[in-house]
Amino acid sequence: MIRFENVTKRYGENIGLEEATIHIEKGDFVFLVGPSGAGKSTFIKLILREIKPEEGEIYLDDMCVTQISNREIPKLRRKAGIVFQDFRLLEKKTVYENVAFAMEIIHKSRKEIRRQVPQILSLVGISDKAYNYPEELSAGEQQRVAIARAVVNNPTVLIADEPTGNLDPATAMDIMDLLNKINRRGTTIVMVTHAKNIVDVMHKRVIAIQNGRIVRNEFGLYGYEHEESLEDDTTEEVFYV
């Protein structure tokens, strides 16, 4: 599904990833954790071919990410749905149009779009806001739209980069429920986060990166006790009462 084989990426003197080997199977739900600057975003940039590694090979399905030409990058990115911390919705388009846009890009017919978009909007629970613009929505609602856009083309993997980073704890948990639901439909999910409490509650596979190295790869808890989790004070209050 997703395979990193001995991948090394350096930024000048700094290490992004060092000889990282990661295998993520189809249908997995994986948390990618670690202190900031540890190499989490490098991981995502590598999968999406925003950057290329110095060494090693990366595969997404049968596609060798490190070998494809620039022209094939769009094809690669369509295999992966992406959700960002800051949602990145098209501000001038309505909720419906934002989701439809992902389908327009891959030249889906108008008929298919009309059938598929409402289904996805109802899956993420935002049907009633279909004709609102992103700025009229709450943060949680915007993230639902972003998730709808990410999964509308049935990608093999959903990559979520701190999807709950801008959300309050309760909304964050709603989003996690939604991701869980999508995972159960068969979509592989890779979620980058340092929200300790969420990881602990979800109890999924955790891949921990530190200084560019994979330091842990197992089911269970977040496992760090570092300053990063302090940022999520508010979340802690809710989950550690």
Place this chain on the structure above:
Amino acid sequence: MFSRLGYNIKQAFVQINRNKAMTFTSVLAITAMMLILGVFFVATININLFAEVVKQDFDMVELYMEEDFPLDSIKQIGTDYESNEGVSKVEFRSKEDALEIMKSRWGENGYLLDNLGGNPLPDSLIIYVKNAETAETIANEALDIEGVEDIKYYQETVDKLTKTTNFIQIASLIVMLFLVLVSIVVVSNTIKLTVFARAKEIRIMKYIGATNWFVRGPFLIEGIIIGLISAIVSTGLVAVIYDNIMSIIGADIIRILSVPIVPIEYLAINLAIIFVALGVGIGSCGSVISMRRFLDK
């Protein structure tokens, strides 16, 4: 991208509508370039036509006869020339014929010639030759023939003319190329501003997996539309200007000078074709160039 032409055109118009001032500036700049281009083009075409017409006289040598030289002797000279292998035809033009021809050429102003009180024009022999060499030989020898006062022969004029027109053509070609480059820079800068304003949107599109051509499409059409509008405006302006200049100079003077003028209809059609091709070229090049940086990733 053309499978989604409708989408692209719609998006392009949305963009143009949001950036009216910018579109206007681009159109203005390109139109200015095209106007200068048009003037050069019109001038070049007219000069070329003039040169062509003059060159046609090249196959003919006109011998002006002395006053009161006997008609029989003139005709004899003509017959002599006719037997020359390089000569295709010899024509006698009496002084009366010559005046008539001049009168008809002057048209409405022909009456002015009536006041001359006499006919100052000489009898002449017009010798049509098959090639330039014969013309040169005849021209060189004719003055030695008794009764020939002067000759009219265009060799030198034609040579000079050819050199001049060649120079003008090359010079205007360089100027035109330069103007086209400037136009491309102007358009690409204008579109770069629109692209800049939408850089975030473009990045999102790329993240979702939009191809470069998908993102480029609307901008490309925008550039083409700007080019087209400029082309239409410029064609109209050049046509109006040309028409005005011609009417100021006046058809009479043109006729008197016997300078041929390219008709406005012919010019307008060709200018329109050239301007449209140019506008579309400038517009599309400009937009593609301006987007390069944003589509690298």
